Amino acid sequence: MVLLLVLISELTLNDQRMELEREAEAIDLLKSFEFTSYNLLFDLCSYLKAHANFTSLEEASQGIPQLLEQWCLQINNDAKSREVKSPVVRVESVFVEGYSGQQVDRHQMRFAGETGDGEWLVTGNLYVEFWGKGVLFRANYTIRLAI
Amino acid sequence: MAARGQASLIDALGALLLAIALLSVALLARADFEVELDEIAERERLRLEFYQLIASGNMTQLLDLCANQGSLDIGDIRLSLEEPDQGPYVPLLSSREGGIILFYITRKG
Numbered sequence: 506m507v508l509l510l511v512l513i514s515e516l517t518l519n520d521q522r523m524e525l526e527r528e529a530e531a532i533d534l535l536k537s538f539e540f541t542s543y544n545l546l547f548d549l550c551s552y553l554k555a556h557a558n559f560t561s562l563e564e565a566s567q568g569i570p571q572l573l574e575q576w577c578l579q580i581n582n583d584a585k586s587r588e589v590k591s592p593v594v595r596v597e598s599v600f601v602e603g604y605s606g607q608q609v610d611r612h613q614m615r616f617a618g619e620t621g622d623g624e625w626l627v628t629g630n631l632y633v634e635f636w637g638k639g640v641l642f643r644a645n646y647t648i649r650l651a652i
Numbered sequence: 653m654a655a656r657g658q659a660s661l662i663d664a665l666g667a668l669l670l671a672i673a674l675l676s677v678a679l680l681a682r683a684d685f686e687v688e689l690d691e692i693a694e695r696e697r698l699r700l701e702f703y704q705l706i707a708s709g710n711m712t713q714l715l716d717l718c719a720n721q722g723s724l725d726i727g728d729i730r731l732s733l734e735e736p737d738q739g740p741y742v743p744l745l746s747s748r749e750g751g752i753i754l755f756y757i758t759r760k761g
Contacts, residue, residue, distance in 0.1 A: 511671040515678050522685055533692045537742070540699045543706075544745055551712045552747045576747060583752040589743045618712040 534637055541589050542633040542644035550617035552576050557652045565625045566601045590635045599629035610649040623651025694740040698757050701729055715746050730760045
């Protein structure tokens with residue numbers, strides 16, 4: 506009888522613990538996806554800031570979309586990115602214009618390392634997707650960055 | 653051959669020992685779960701502290717410095733190019749010339 510009672514209470518406790526464990530793992534996974542998606546946005550901003558050295562709007566209008574394409578290829582194909590939840594990224598609706606004080610995203614400017622000498626305003630959308638434990642996680646950011 | 657009373661006593665003792673063994677296993681599993689919860693909480697603390705660092709505006713320079721010297725301590729956290737052997741950590745991706753670098757954010761010390 507004692508053994509039966511212990512077995513029942515043990516099974517109940519085990520069920521509760523496993524449920525809590527699953528919830529904790531799900532929260533951790535969600536938080537890691539969120540962090541990695543911000544990490545990617547931050548990386549895109551820094552990458553553009555470091556590589557977009559163009560002298561005319563025509564050059565910038567052609568070169569910046571190419572840079573973004575290279576960045577996406579690098580993230581999607583490099584084996585190391587698979588260690589951070591295998592993200593798949595794409596950038597769409599990219600538009601480049603001369604910067605003359607238009608509204609920008611302050612967070613993205615800080616990510617890029619704001620220097621106050623932005624010449625080109627880049628707008629577009631960054632889409633990030635991850636697959637993890639059978640769940641698709643999606644994030645979408647509007648890029649509004651002066652570089 | 654054991655007397656009838658002795659047999660009951662042996663059965664009860666056996667049940668008690670089994671119950672103690674089951675409870676011990678349950679307690680050990682609970683301890684593992686608590687360690688795992690602590691690690692999850694620590695990873696989230698590391699992420700939050702790193703968000704604050706990003707907001708400081710000089711993250712690019714800090715990552716460049718860490719890439720050059722292998723590791724960098726900033727406040728209570730450590731950025732490192734080597735994957736830590738133990739303790740919770742958060743990976744951070746950075747696009748560089750020639751590919752992607754992974755940094756690892758851990759607690760200093």
